[in-house]
Amino acid sequence: MGMTDYLEGKLSDHTVRHVSYTSPTTVYLALFTSATDDTGGGTECTGGSYARQAAAFSASWITSGTITFTNMPACTVTHAALFDASTSGNMLYHNALGSSKMVPAGATLTIAAGDVTVVLT
DSSP states (O other): OEEOHHHHHHHHHHHHSOOOOOOOSSEEEEEESSOOOTTSOSOBOOSTTOOOEEEOBOTTSBBOSOEEEOSOOSEEEEEEEEESSSSSSOEEEEEEEEEEEEEOTTOOEEEOTTSOBOOOO
């Protein structure tokens, strides 16, 4: 996952201008049906019981547990992003999926531990 402009600005200000930045206590994985971008754009899934899910990471920046989205709306998931809030908030990282996932209405979408990696580029 690549950094958004928002996070790049916060980290740059923190490291070279000594502007305080408090990292989020929890980050949330969001699923998208259109391309995300560095400005935070994209169309997030809606409908069914879709909600962003908390994601935990190991020391190597890889998800340390399974992430489950239940009762999904019918959609094709193409991108994912990490946010600093369960609703609204700021997109921190984003990326396209390795391959799109067609999800039928009411299905459960499971992302295995280790399937999401944050890479600083």
